[in-house]
Amino acid sequence: MYVTFDSDLLSRAPAIPLPGTAASGPLRDHQVRLKAGQFLFHQGDEARTIYRVSEGVLRLSRVTERGHEQVIAFGYPGDILGLPVRGLRNTDCDALTPAVLTAIPAHLPETSSGGAAEATFLAAAALWEIGAMQEHLTTLGRTSARERVASFLVVLMRRVGTRDDTGLHIELPMSRADIAGFLGLRTETVSRAFTDFRQSGLIALPSAQHVTVLKPEALADVAESD
């Protein structure tokens, strides 16, 4: 008796409890505030803490030798960011909107002693991240641009979509170039996919950063079609 992964992985916000210091007082002291465009860390920085997003949206990216930017992930509230690989940040991270984050100590103890709660938390967060990345890999494995864009929208719709009397809304704080970099496409192709969905009646685009999903099921069909 288990649920299909797709659905569960998409709503991961409150899944991982913070390390067992719940009684140690408010975490205000460890909060970080970022303005849009500010960097939280850079690739190669030494990593002693990780972050949980409280508010805002962040972008994790890597830059190849020739300057091509690959977007690894977007960080939404509830997400854990900055998991260290060999003790170092593995990506750049900057804020797409004003953001508030909670810093969590997360250095792996050299000895196996001590920090059991931390290690457990780290492991849980990392395993969660792996699941999300595998989902993303599956998305990138799909060859069609429309499928990738539709999949992207469906994920956002389920995670951060808001429904009111006018429809199901998604805000897109990232640029088309960011979306393209995330999906392995070009900005023009992403734009054309949006236009295609709009002309097909699947979505409306009140503005470039605001998507109204008119036919969620149809959009999901596009995303999951072979």
Place this chain on the structure above:
Amino acid sequence: MYVTFDSDLLSRAPAIPLPGTAASGPLRDHQVRLKAGQFLFHQGDEARTIYRVSEGVLRLSRVTERGHEQVIAFGYPGDILGLPVRGLRNTDCDALTPAVLTAIPAHLPETSSGGAAEATFLAAAALWEIGAMQEHLTTLGRTSARERVASFLVVLMRRVGTRDDTGLHIELPMSRADIAGFLGLRTETVSRAFTDFRQSGLIALPSAQHVTVLKPEALADVAESD
């Protein structure tokens, strides 16, 4: 000692020590042997242990609704397989060659108490895996088929390539379809990339499963060109 690792991620075999039960006796009891084609686990299985590959090559894959197979990773000796997501296997895993694996207990304790060594090990393995997956994401973000195939060959070359007096050899126990599924391409496209490299003098193909790298630097250049 010939290899120069661009990234430490490529030589991850001996990086993560087993949990702190080194004195608890030989691990023979926990070894698993698989024949080629046998499954180690399936997506959705409950996961109480993880595995470290001792010998052989395994394939981790997921199957979409419509039967399209996405290969998530290949498991080579030293790799950790089967990290649980929400306590369940997130992929299928089957052996491409006869394989020997060591089972490692790795259930995250519900309470934060106990299993500090296990949690630390799990966290280290998971973080390592994240780094590897981010590398792969960067590869998939590249648009060109030849770049992806070249990148794939370079990674294998550095991890499992063997040099003798006749050249630098790579065995490919996986099919072209597996490689295609891993890189988000079609088998024909993968085959054409191999042919292209062969005609360009970068590699030789004594058989479909045996690659001899003639110009490693040139191949790496193809892999990392924008």
Place this chain on the structure above:
DNA sequence: CGCGTCTTTGAGAAACATCAACAGCGGTGG
């Protein structure tokens, strides 16, 4: 040796990238 499977090759169609120009929007300064 025959057979099925995997790989390679070919020709054609479709998709995406590229190059280029325009529109829309927000911000700035007059």
Place this chain on the structure above:
DNA sequence: CCACCGCTGTTGATGTTTCTCAAAGACGCG
């Protein structure tokens, strides 16, 4: 408050790449 300017996003036309469909060759296995 409005005009201007720059940036992002959109649209169009063209070229390249890859996918698709098809068939022949190579290889391993019984």
